[in-house]
Amino acid sequence: MTAPDIVDRFAEAWTKMDPDAFTPLFREDVRLIHPLDRNTRGVVEAREFMARTMSLIPDLRYEVQGWASGSGHVLIWGRLHGTLGGGPIEWPLVDRLRLEDGLIAERTAYFDPLVIIAVLVRRPRAWLPYLRTRLVRR
Template sequence: MSDAEFVERFTEAWRRMDPDAFTPLFRPDVRLVHPLDRNTRGVEEARAFMARTMTLVPDLRYDVQGWASGSGQVLIWGRLHGTLGGGPVEWPLVDRIVLEDGLVAERTAYFDPLVIIGTLVRRPRAWLPYLRTRLGRR
């Protein structure tokens, strides 16, 4: 699979908003690194992370604005947006993805976590859903 085909499949997985849409893109030992959650290892942990994220922001969308590739890596950048605690939330994101045999070996998400934390603090309606996603991972 070419890098362009991978980006299209990754973008389509986000359009579907289904954690299972991502699992075919992952190597069995995939590693996900993100600033607001512990790092995950393996497809099941990665799927659970995606499910928690989609539960917290059920209308979450990733508008891909561009991508570049080289040296076995793909950079995808854009904006995530949705509704959290009854109001809109939006933040820029860059994903650095290491591919092996056309599958994600590692994904590192780069974004400012203060956008999410600030939104959570200012919106009490988001507190219980956030706590449920945190407790659900145990």
């Protein structure tokens, strides 16, 4: 896949809110790196991470605002937004995708985790759903 294809398919996968929508984009040994979660290795762990994220914020949406590519990488910047603990949440982020053989070999998400932590602290209704996503981790 080319960079524009990856961007389109990555954004489309987010609109489906289905962890399985991402797996065709990932290499079998994909690595996901995030500020608020442990790093994942492989499609199974990546799918589990996406499922946990989507269960915490079921209406989560990714609004792509732009992208660039070069040297085997694609940068996508935009914002994630949804509802957590009965109120809105949103944060800007940049995803750096390292491609191999036209698939995502590594995704590094760059964002300020304090945005999410602050919402969690202020909204007790979000505590139990958040703890559930932590407990299903391997």
